[in-house]
Amino acid sequence: MSTTTPAARWLLLARPGRPASAMARTLARVEGTLHVVSVDDEARALARCREAGVELVIVDLDPGPERERWLTQLRREGRPVLDAGAPSGAGPRRLRELGPYDDEILQNMNSALLVIDADGKIAACNPPAELILGEQAERLRGRSLRRWFASDAPGEDCIARSLREGTRFRGAESMITRSDGTRVPVGISCAPIVDADGARVGVVATFQDLSEIKQLQRQVLQTEKMASIGQLAAGVAHEINNPMGFIHANLFQMAEYVADLRRVFSAVDELRKAVVLGDAREMADAAARLDATAEETQVDFLLADLGKAIRESQEGSERIRHIVQDLRDFSHLDTGERVLADINQCLDSTANIVWPMMKHLVVLEKEYHELPSIACYPMQLKQVFMNLLVNAFQAIEEKIGGRPETGLIRLRTETQGGSVVISVSDTGAGISPENLARIFDPFFTTKKVGVGTGLGLSTCYSIVRRNGGAIQVESQPGKGTTFEVQLPVDGGEAAADAD
Amino acid sequence: MQTDGRVSLLVVDDEPRILSALERSLRREGYELITSETVEEALRLLDARPVDAILSDQRMPGTSGLQFLAEAARRRPDAIRMLITGWTEEIPPAQLEQLGVRALITKPWDDGKLKATLRRALKPGGG
Numbered sequence: 141m142s143t144t145t146p147a148a149r150w151l152l153l154a155r156p157g158r159p160a161s162a163m164a165r166t167l168a169r170v171e172g173t174l175h176v177v178s179v180d181d182e183a184r185a186l187a188r189c190r191e192a193g194v195e196l197v198i199v200d201l202d203p204g205p206e207r208e209r210w211l212t213q214l215r216r217e218g219r220p221v222l223d224a225g226a227p228s229g230a231g232p233r234r235l236r237e238l239g240p241y242d243d244e245i246l247q248n249m250n251s252a253l254l255v256i257d258a259d260g261k262i263a264a265c266n267p268p269a270e271l272i273l274g275e276q277a278e279r280l281r282g283r284s285l286r287r288w289f290a291s292d293a294p295g296e297d298c299i300a301r302s303l304r305e306g307t308r309f310r311g312a313e314s315m316i317t318r319s320d321g322t323r324v325p326v327g328i329s330c331a332p333i334v335d336a337d338g339a340r341v342g343v344v345a346t347f348q349d350l351s352e353i354k355q356l357q358r359q360v361l362q363t364e365k366m367a368s369i370g371q372l373a374a375g376v377a378h379e380i381n382n383p384m385g386f387i388h389a390n391l392f393q394m395a396e397y398v399a400d401l402r403r404v405f406s407a408v409d410e411l412r413k414a415v416v417l418g419d420a421r422e423m424a425d426a427a428a429r430l431d432a433t434a435e436e437t438q439v440d441f442l443l444a445d446l447g448k449a450i451r452e453s454q455e456g457s458e459r460i461r462h463i464v465q466d467l468r469d470f471s472h473l474d475t476g477e478r479v480l481a482d483i484n485q486c487l488d489s490t491a492n493i494v495w496p497m498m499k500h501l502v503v504l505e506k507e508y509h510e511l512p513s514i515a516c517y518p519m520q521l522k523q524v525f526m527n528l529l530v531n532a533f534q535a536i537e538e539k540i541g542g543r544p545e546t547g548l549i550r551l552r553t554e555t556q557g558g559s560v561v562i563s564v565s566d567t568g569a570g571i572s573p574e575n576l577a578r579i580f581d582p583f584f585t586t587k588k589v590g591v592g593t594g595l596g597l598s599t600c601y602s603i604v605r606r607n608g609g610a611i612q613v614e615s616q617p618g619k620g621t622t623f624e625v626q627l628p629v630d631g632g633e634a635a636a637d638a639d
Numbered sequence: 640m641q642t643d644g645r646v647s648l649l650v651v652d653d654e655p656r657i658l659s660a661l662e663r664s665l666r667r668e669g670y671e672l673i674t675s676e677t678v679e680e681a682l683r684l685l686d687a688r689p690v691d692a693i694l695s696d697q698r699m700p701g702t703s704g705l706q707f708l709a710e711a712a713r714r715r716p717d718a719i720r721m722l723i724t725g726w727t728e729e730i731p732p733a734q735l736e737q738l739g740v741r742a743l744i745t746k747p748w749d750d751g752k753l754k755a756t757l758r759r760a761l762k763p764g765g766g
Contacts, residue, residue, distance in 0.1 A: 378698060381725030385746030386660035392750040393663040449663065452656045500698045546701040 150249075151188060152176045152224075153210060154200045179210065189219055195250040200224040220248040252326075252347035255333070256299055260284055263342060272326065272347055274318035288316045295328050302330045302343040313350065313606075325350040357602075364599050365523050368530065369471060375497025379463055383456030390449045397446050400437035407433040466493050470526070472519050478607075481518035483560050483627070484508045484553055490525040491551060498533040501540060502549050509554040512629050520603040521627075524611075527596040528564040528623050535568025535621060559609070559626045570617035579613065600625075646761050647671040647689075651681045651707065652696035652723070657746070661694075664750050668757070678707045685714045692761055694744070697724035705730070708738050721760055723748070 156178050177185045179201065189197050197219055201207040207223070214221040252269035254262055262280045270277055273288055289296040295314030301307045308331045316324045330345035411426040433439075466489055491504065498504075529549065536547030550565040571579065575586060580601040604611040609627040648670045652658050658674040665672060673690065675681040678699060684690075693711055697704035708720045720739055724730070725746035735743060742760040744753060 378725045381746045382654050382657060385725055385748060386654070386656040388747035389660040389664050389750060389753075393660075393666075445663070448659070452659060456656060496698075499700050500703055501701070503701065544702065544706045 150175065150196045150198060151194055152198045152200050153179050153185060153189070155179055155202070179206070186213070189214060190217070194219070196220045196222055196248060198222045198224045220250060222248055249346075252349075254285070254345045254347065256285065256303065256343040256345060258303065258341050260286075260300065260303060269347065272316060272324060272349055274320060274322070288318070289314060290317055295326065298328055299330050299343050299345055302332050302345075303340055306332045306334075306340055308332070316347075325354050327353075361520065361523070361599065361603075364596065365471065368523070368526055368596070369467070372467075372493060372497055372530075375495075376463060376467065376493070379496035380460055383459045387453045387456045390453045394446060394449055397442045397449075400442055401439070401446075404430070404433050404437055404439050463493075470519075470522055478515040478517060480513040481516055481521070482513055483511050483516075483521070483562060486518050486522050487525050487551060487553060487562060490522045491529060494526055494529045494533070498529075498536075498549075501536055501546055502533060503546055505548060505550040507550065507552045509552075511553055511555055511560050514560055514627055514629050516607045516627060517603070521607065524600045524603050524625060525562070525564070527600050528625075531596065531623075532564055532566035532568060532621070535566050535570070537568075539567070539569040539618075555629070556626075558629050560629060561624060561626050563622055563624045565620060565622040567620040570619050570621055571613070571615040572617050576613060576615055580611075645669055645671045646691045647673065648757075648761075649673045649675065649681060649684065649690045649693045649718075650695075651675045651678065651693070651699075651704075653677065653699045654696070657696070657723075664748075664753055665757070668754060670757075678702050678710075681707065682710060682714065685711055685718075689715055690718050692719040692721065694721045694723055694757075697722055697730065705734060705738060705740075708740065712738065719760060721757075 152175065154176055175188075177188050179185050188194070197214055199207060199210050199214070199221060201210065211221060211223055249266065250268055252272045253266045254269050255264040257263040261282050261284055265273075265277055265280050267277075270280065273280060285299060286296050294312060295316070298307075298309040298312045298314070302309065308329075310329045311327045312329070314326055314328055316326050318324070327348045327350050328345055330343050332340045333342040333344055335341045407426070407430040411423070411430050414422040414426040469489065470493055488506070488508070491506070495504065532549045536549070540547060548565075548567045550563075552561075552563045552565070554561050579597050581598060601611055604625055604627070607627055609625060611626075612624045613621065614624075615621040646669075648665075650658060650661055650672060651674075652661075653676055655676055658676065662672055662674065673684065675684060681693075681695075685693075693708065693715075695704040695707050695711075699707070704722050704724065708722065711718065712720060719741050721742040721744065722730070722735070722740050723744040723746060730743070742756050744756060
């Protein structure tokens with residue numbers, strides 16, 4: 141399973157062919173990803189150690205001058221370095237036997253590392269952990285982690301489950317609240333520490349500060365969102381040009397109506413003057429001229445139609461206002477906090493934005509059932525719905541080719557158990573099984589260059605998981621595709637990858 | 640040309656407000672205006688009676704103006720065909736030519752130009 145948090149970058153300097161030391165293997169288990177770098181190509185290996193983002197270089201070489209040379213070099217450069225094969229005792233040492241208390245590891249890594257004992261209390265920590273938690277080590281030891289997590293934050297639960305059930309987590313996202321109230325988004329990886337008898341005696345957890353990654357994620361989301369708005373632009377222009385068309389024409393006509401009405405009024409005025417003068421002949425003439433003007437200008441029609449034209453134009457301008465508002469709503473970002481939202485409304489307003497681009501080829505069926513409001517990131521979900529709708533439309537477009545046919549998109553919402561389920565089905569071209577397996581991968585696309593970014597569905601996937609939900613797809617080539625999004629009513633937990 | 644000397648013009652657009660605005664614009668032009676909000680209705684109408692000219696919207700639910708004009712040409716090959724569109728994408732000129740579309744009007748339209756375009760297009764042998 142993929143995770144949204146990149147693992148810390150640990151390099152393992154090794155000589156190809158030599159089996160990794162036990163410590164290196166254990167470290168790999170704790171951290172998940174070790175990049176093995178061969179020392180055969182010294183210049184390249186050194187360059188990799190110097191890359192930004194490298195948090196720890198583990199030197200896993202046989203004792204001898206080569207190892208000493210690497211250790212000296214890296215330490216001189218101030219790189220965090222760990223000697224995996226230090227000849228400090230008999231046989232390979234395992235991390236859990238060393239105790240992850242080993243100072244060298246703790247001090248030299250850039251990820252926050254915490255060792256939690258069987259009672260769930262902090263047993264050891266390193267300087268980055270002090271930084272993230274905002275307390276000195278001596279004030280951390282012996283305390284429960286609970287106070288750093290809000291009651292609904294999943295982080296503490298991951299560690300508890302690691303301890304209780306032996307579950308390992310990689311990149312579970314959570315939020316830490318420091319005693320001064322500041323909040324830090326973190327990615328938590330943790331694994332149980334098991335003693336020689338197989339009993340779980342504690343948990344090793346690494347925390348990463350995700351503030352920067354979160355910021356980047358927001359930028360990517362926004363970019364993807366703007367790209368999808370670009371796809372809509374032509375359809376939206378059309379949707380605006382229609383009301384603009386009749387408002388524009390109506391205004392022109394109304395100006396003519398007013399000119400005609402002015403003629404009628406001046407005829408009325410003449411009649412009024414004749415009445416004041418009291419000349420019967422003048423009055424009869426003025427009345428006849430008024431009749432003629434009224435007939436010529438079709439004044440009854442004008443008066444009736446003027447009102448109608450104004451009403452219709454008002455309605456058109458209202459419609460334009462709505463379109464612009466929908467677009468603005470859509471391009472907004474969430475505040476970063478979950479809010480209660482009506483999913484039917486999210487889906488429907490998104491469908492309204494997308495509708496103009498597809499209405500010539502698509503029949504849209506909506507089957508909305510009453511749903512409870514759910515705690516979610518509604519702007520992100522709208523983006524998911526839009527991606528699914530645009531994909532459905534493109535699949536139909538692809539299937540129809542230029543033929544005079546239409547396809548069907550069915551939107552359905554319902555509550556199932558503790559979840560709200562939203563499905564988007566189309567009668568489009570469908571997806572072949574080999575592509576189906578890859579559609580949530582970033583940058584995977586079967587669309588023509590310039591049509592898709594390859595990020596749409598992978599963005600959907602991460603958004604849905606961030607909302608604590610799941611997304612599934614079913615497809616039959618030539619028949620159509622159904623995407624189903626499930627969102628927990630209680631908001632659920634943000635995505636955590638347990639393995 | 641109808642027996643009363645007026646040119647009959649069928650206008651098709653799924654947007655009733657557009658139809659009513661076009662009726663306003665063309666009120667004094669002396670056409671016999673027939674309007675229809677759906678292609679189905681317009682085709683039924685064409686089965687029932689001849690018209691001198693057809694002005695159709697391009698983007699309509701489930702179909703396009705070009706598709707409709709092709710259908711209409713099979714029923715009433717003599718009717719002058721014109722297209723009105725708010726869609727910003729370009730309609731291939733070859734397709735317009737192939738269908739014998741004599742005028743392409745964009746929304747929003749300029750009233751004076753609309754009238755002039757129609758007068759020109761509906762002149763016998765015009766275009």
